[in-house]
Amino acid sequence: MTLVDVRTHRDALWRRARTLDGARDQARSPRARLLARQLRAASTPLDYQAVIAAPVWSGWADDERRRLAVVAGAVLMSGRLASTIDGRVLGAVALAIGEDALDQVLLLAPTDRPESPPLASLDPEVLQGLGAAALLAGLNEPTAERMGRDLAAPLLRLDAEQAAAARYHALRITEATA
Numbered sequence: 001m002t003l004v005d006v007r008t009h010r011d012a013l014w015r016r017a018r019t020l021d022g023a024r025d026q027a028r029s030p031r032a033r034l035l036a037r038q039l040r041a042a043s044t045p046l047d048y049q050a051v052i053a054a055p056v057w058s059g060w061a062d063d064e065r066r067r068l069a070v071v072a073g074a075v076l077m078s079g080r081l082a083s084t085i086d087g088r089v090l091g092a093v094a095l096a097i098g099e100d101a102l103d104q105v106l107l108l109a110p111t112d113r114p115e116s117p118p119l120a121s122l123d124p125e126v127l128q129g130l131g132a133a134a135l136l137a138g139l140n141e142p143t144a145e146r147m148g149r150d151l152a153a154p155l156l157r158l159d160a161e162q163a164a165a166a167r168y169h170a171l172r173i174t175e176a177t178a
Contacts, residue, residue, distance in 0.1 A: 064174075065135075069129075070131055071131065072130070072132075074093055074170075075170050076158075082106050090102065104176065108169065130156070132155075137158050138160060
């Protein structure tokens, strides 16, 4: 590991720690940081293992995390999205995640598409709740609680394999279309 790699890794860990802490996250408004400081006493203390265990996306800005959740939801519903001809639905999803990201979701091979949960709506808010379930699946309780603060409430419990596939494809698509 070079010195640059070490610094980059250290900076990424600090971004994760600030996000998990919430009280020092400069991406949040002053009011949100104050509220996080007030609530922190009641929550589990932050430790080094929590920072190491936090996902890569934990250091991203709130808007980027919300977009990642919508992309993860779109990946989970990719089979339904690929078969729809409703331009309003596709337009709303494209507006939420970007046309390039939607194109990549639609181009997922049928074998790469996770099984779609039984949801009636393809609305971006529903996709964000579904994506939040995928992103938070597998995290320990305190980390999931901290990371879920800025995401829509998870809509349902997902199978671990389904959630992992959605996270993998959503991260790949989000990083490619950022």
